[in-house]
Amino acid sequence: MTGLAARPGLVAPTVPLEADRSDDWPRTGRLLPWLLAAFVAMLWLIPFDAIDLPFQLPADAKPDRILLGGIFLIWLASLAAGGTSSPTLRSAPVVLGVMLFFAVAALSLFVNLQQLVNLDETAAAVKKVALLGSYVLFFLVVATSVRPTEARRFVYLVCGLAAITALGTIYEYRSDSNPFYSISADLAPPGVDVEAAPSGQDTSDRERVRGPTGHGLAVSTMFALVVPFALLAFTGTRDVRAKVMWLALTGLLLAGSLATTRKSSVVVPLASLAILLFYAPARFVRLLPVLAVLVALVPLISPGALDRVTSQFNDNIGESSSVRARTEDYDALQTDLVTNPVLGRGFGTYDPIRFRILDNQYLGLAVETGFVGVTAYLIMIGLLLATTHPVIRRGPPDAAWVSLGIAAGAVGFAIATVLFDVLGFPHAPYLFLFLAGLAVAVRAQPLSGPRPA
Numbered sequence: 001m002t003g004l005a006a007r008p009g010l011v012a013p014t015v016p017l018e019a020d021r022s023d024d025w026p027r028t029g030r031l032l033p034w035l036l037a038a039f040v041a042m043l044w045l046i047p048f049d050a051i052d053l054p055f056q057l058p059a060d061a062k063p064d065r066i067l068l069g070g071i072f073l074i075w076l077a078s079l080a081a082g083g084t085s086s087p088t089l090r091s092a093p094v095v096l097g098v099m100l101f102f103a104v105a106a107l108s109l110f111v112n113l114q115q116l117v118n119l120d121e122t123a124a125a126v127k128k129v130a131l132l133g134s135y136v137l138f139f140l141v142v143a144t145s146v147r148p149t150e151a152r153r154f155v156y157l158v159c160g161l162a163a164i165t166a167l168g169t170i171y172e173y174r175s176d177s178n179p180f181y182s183i184s185a186d187l188a189p190p191g192v193d194v195e196a197a198p199s200g201q202d203t204s205d206r207e208r209v210r211g212p213t214g215h216g217l218a219v220s221t222m223f224a225l226v227v228p229f230a231l232l233a234f235t236g237t238r239d240v241r242a243k244v245m246w247l248a249l250t251g252l253l254l255a256g257s258l259a260t261t262r263k264s265s266v267v268v269p270l271a272s273l274a275i276l277l278f279y280a281p282a283r284f285v286r287l288l289p290v291l292a293v294l295v296a297l298v299p300l301i302s303p304g305a306l307d308r309v310t311s312q313f314n315d316n317i318g319e320s321s322s323v324r325a326r327t328e329d330y331d332a333l334q335t336d337l338v339t340n341p342v343l344g345r346g347f348g349t350y351d352p353i354r355f356r357i358l359d360n361q362y363l364g365l366a367v368e369t370g371f372v373g374v375t376a377y378l379i380m381i382g383l384l385l386a387t388t389h390p391v392i393r394r395g396p397p398d399a400a401w402v403s404l405g406i407a408a409g410a411v412g413f414a415i416a417t418v419l420f421d422v423l424g425f426p427h428a429p430y431l432f433l434f435l436a437g438l439a440v441a442v443r444a445q446p447l448s449g450p451r452p453a
Contacts, residue, residue, distance in 0.1 A: 128348020
């Protein structure tokens, strides 16, 4: 770790590597990377899960399924055509992890199929599995279509889009008006229905700030996945203007996250920072005072947000309604957990409206897929870390930078899974698996030999 902390290559490079090619995205006529960029823009700017299209599909008719279906068809055509521009099938530990988790989810449905038919619960389960399949399909397309030398540029795209979303989320907090929902409704063609974003306060007296997502926890998780890249870029450049830009982005993302007034806006970024401290402790210990100053400046951008979040971390935190609801879930689900401990009652079969809302994805997976499903989920995240680790230690400079940011985001996503049913709000898992796909892409580059400490 000490060797990595002093390693000059762990930065956001300001010049392309020699391996960069003239037809790399965005200077390319290849269609797939442009479609992936459009999908990522949709994640940050459009509340697609609140949009109903005027036709029926076997699963929910949502814009993400339509765009992803088109991307997949073009992916298949490109793969069949072959050539230097076709997708490249790659192997990496996280690929096995993602496929394992999807297989366990499908198996949990198969073994409970007869019971689900008798209870008339198959329709809801099929929709949930179809959504999970969309996540997996998106991951596979990214992992095979993005070139290793393009990953850094896609990270920059994500950072720019995150800045726009943070500004919109802060505006929503200050004006009680969600621009993502209202603009989508204004631009929607006839027949397309966009749900109105709820305003005011929830049952815990917190503002319903959600950005383009379905919940404030989802958008704050998305910001937490990007903060590590901004911090790494800030510490890795000597250009003063670049440092100011990356520092401003970090502060903007933190302000946007805190504008959701959720405790996760503090917890998840701190979890991500732990990985940065693990790999480069000296560098990021020196960064802590800078982060403290940024947090102190948040009230200038999102007045009152920091006080509302910190007030939830008090001596009576166990008595807050959100924490109490989570702890009450444990007793309420004992029967389900004991009855189906191995593979659960079937993925996607636990209806929160019919039963109770579970603000913990691990608990939901335990009910629906048993301890095997929870284990497979943790293995998936662990194999993502296994994919990034050798690149962080022995990869080319920009690949190491991208991989370390992804590793930090993976830990943050694992912690976010404790705080809400993250797989039910598609913006966050799509972004997480997009970054996992980039990890597979940069892993394809040759690694150097071990470096001395």
